[in-house]
Amino acid sequence: MRESVPRGRLIALDGTDGPHLQWAARRVLATLRSEAVEGGVSSWDASGIFYELRHGAPNLAPPTPRTLVLLYASDLVFRLRWEIRPALEEGKCVIAAPYVESAIAFGKAARLPKRWMLDLFRFAPRPNTCYSVSDSTPAASANGADPMNGFFEFCCQQLSACSPPWSGTELKARSAQYFDRLRRIGRCSPLPTHAVEPGSRFQR
């Protein structure tokens, strides 16, 4: 079911901080453009389902982590269909921020089986490169980003309505452990500082 990545280049930026991911994606794109690389950013919730959930009818039973991951997968299908694949087929570079590992990190933190998530996301092509964006990246709030605008933030907000509520701090800590492990086994690397510095070169 997994299809190979077409001609372009797919860069995945994954992490638990939505605003930081958005900020980092914009900076990486700017750096790539300065190197005359054509490309764009594919962000979370392009399909609008999470926006609609947030603004939907109040007082409904909140979704569980498994439902949230299914919804993320649906949104990612939309992004692949309308944003990522068409750009890759034109030979462009796509920065997917977030991509698959962010959802798996959340699911792992919420104790969903990793095997289930790997099977679920097998429709998504492997990225050429996967970077983890840590929370230590310069604060996105300083760049005007909505501090609640991200998959992880959305999930924590939804799960806070459960009884008993989930702990966002603990979920985040567990997700960070997952990214640490990915880095240790070489499945992703920390986003290099030079990729987000103005005037720097990305493709070294």
Added chain:
Amino acid sequence: MSIFASHRSTRTRLQELLRRQEEKRGFLIVFEGPDGSGKTTQRKLFKTWLQNEGHQVVTTKWSSSPLIKPLIMARKSAHALSPEEFSLLHAADFRHRLETVVLPALWEGKVVVADRYIFTALARDAARGLDIDWLLRVYLPLFWPDMVFYFSVTPQTSGKRISAVRAPKFYEAGQDYTDIEDPYESYLKFITRVIQEYDALAQIFRMVTVDAEQTIHDQHQRIRQLFQEGRRRPWAEWNVDAVLDWLAHGPERPAAALTELGDLGRRPASVAGDSISR
């Protein structure tokens, strides 16, 4: 103790709990079949009969989660769904209903009558060309009903019954898949594929096939009879993973059960002053 040993121990404890719960818990009865097979009529008759017999009955319909249904409806009306999105949104809708409606009601001893279940997704999505193995994995952990009634009709009967009252809708007619402009023609082509999938699923999953070409009265009598003869599908053997998943993640869980689950029943819970967002 290794995590595997701990998990085994939790499973064992849950199985014991489920064995004790077996006589107290309710039944899950599923009505499956293609559009126009008359299953909704039978489901309503069956529900009334169950209530008259003194059962507390909860009904759940396909694509009816108040949380997810509006998302699906909006995208269906825009004809904007790919087969994978269609499938995943319905899977989310199903999971939400399972965790918030079906399992809590069953745990409390009610009878849940489901108008369509995961077999609807398997038949329709496979008819749209999606891989059945992937579809089954999307719906993991599977929660097995006690009994599944499959209302079997020919594509022609299904087509006649649907077109007698209205034109088939875009996705119902499979027009996203067939690319046929005429909804009736598309419906007949698509429902033929769906019924082929259903027939295969009915054999694999040992559904109780009801000849939906019979009279309404005859079908209803047969369903009553089969229900009375039917046995529970023991949760401790069939549904441990799904119940464990619910007890670990569900928004509202039976408190008594959680004590027995130990650490796996514990979720990363909030503590005083804990910040959710950061």
